[in-house]
Amino acid sequence: MAITRFAPSPTGYLHIGGLRTALYNYLWARKTNGEFRLRIEDTDTQRNNDEAMEAILEAFKWVGLSYDGEVEYQSKRMDIYKKYIQQLLDEGKAYYCYMSKDELEALREEQMANKQTPRYDGRYRDFTGTPPSGIEPVVRIKAPLEGKITFVDGVKSIMNINCNEVDDFIIARSNGNPTYNFVVAIDDALMGMTDVIRGDDHLTNTAKQIIIYEALGFDIPKFFHVPMINNPQGKKLSKRDGALDVMEYKRQGYLPEALLNFLVRLGWSNKDQEIFSMEEMLELFDPSNINKSASSYNQEKLLWLNSHYIKNVSNDRLAKELEFFDCHLQEHDKKEMILDLSKERAQTLIELKNAINIIINRPTQYEEKGVRKFIKEDTSKFMDAYLKTLEEKQESLHLACDYEDITKPFIKEFELKFPQLFQPIRIALTGGTQAPSVYDIMAILGYNEVNLRIRTALDKNFNKEA
Secondary structure (H helix, E strand, O other), rough: OOOOEEOOOOOOOOOOHHHHHHHHHHHHHHHHHHOEEEEOOOOOEEEEEEOHHHHHHHHHHOOOOOOOOOOOEHHHHHHHHHHHHHHHHOOOOOEEOOOOOHHHHHHHHHHHOOOOOOOOOOOOOOOOOOOOOOOOEEEEOOOOOOOOOEEEEOOEEEEEHEEEEEHOOOEEEOOOOOOOOHHHHHHHHHHHOOEEEEHHHHHHHHHHHHHHHHHHHOOOEEEEOEEEEEOOOOOOOOOOOOOOEEHHHHOOOHHHHHHHHHHOOOOOOOOOOOOOOHHHHHHHHHHOOOOOOOOOOOOHHHHHHHHHHHOOOOOHHHHHHHHHHHOOOOOOOHHHHHHHHHOOOOOOOOHHHHHHHHHHHOOOOHHHHHHHHHHOOHHHHHHHHHHHHHHOOOOHHOHHHHHHHHHHHHHHHOOHHHHHHHHHHHHHHHOOOOOOOHHHHHHHHHHHHHHHHHHHHHHOOOEEOO
């Protein structure tokens, strides 16, 4: 049984890299019948953003990643952190450091001049004298001076960090507030985390957190450090490449299933399988199979997946999703026909909305290029004849096949090629030449609306402005 967590900082919106981390933690906890917790790391009061905090919770709700228990806020746990800082001080495992900023800067410059890695030199580690006046001390932990810090990473295998690479790092600032690595270790231990799945940008923090675990006698969780998501050129993902606020993907017309399916494959795979339902993710996911190398963001793959889910979710679901884009089909008597036709070529919900609007809204103008190409001198003549044919059979016109049964003999009788009739009809009905099947559109609109739109186009002689 795995107990996992996702612990974002509310200093910015939740981006897809964070959502992928959350998804991996969620899947592993749910697969093992464990717990998935959400913790907000909001101790940086100067950078916290209330809107960003709400957006994190909104994103979780949108994609359907449910968490166990209440949301934990680090800002409400300060007394706990201070208790453990005092414990380490009392046990001699931590100490007050009185170095001033000027002293630290001078030490850093000296080390860099000697081509050494800047690090604290431990001068107050065993200090027993009189503290200098006017200095508010920080608290540093006593890191081991010799040996190695070793742990098994579930993605990267055995990791060894020489102790001389980790100095006596600060666990409490001069104002008494604890530092990031300290509160993370305390929270993960007290919340019983068994598995910590996070981005490999946190790999350098792990040794410090292990030092804190061992100093307080806490069990050390299993770590899985997930490689970053790069852009197609192998560089850090930027907003231009897709590192957007998760809710921006909703605003761009993506379904949450598509986004989660896309993200689970950015760093994990099951042979050549591309489409994963949530049930399949839960059945197959194992963090031990996370790829060791970075993954590349692929916009075309995301669009392909979104198109797949648009085609395969129910029309009722699509109609509900479209309401977000001010497209209301729930009460439309041809809802099923409209969606069945429009969703076939839509890659996003915005594209779906636009395709629907082309059908259900009367055109206000006609595509100039299409008019020049397809509207000829004899167009109005055979279009009039076609409308008369429809009028004679209007009582029997209900389905696309009904219009087809009338239209094919008409084309043969007038010795027309299909585009000669279909493109003028398509332009009259939708304003352009790229709409889907004419038969389906006419079945959706019904005889009266078809007659009205074609008559209007003929009356205006297909002028650009209708």
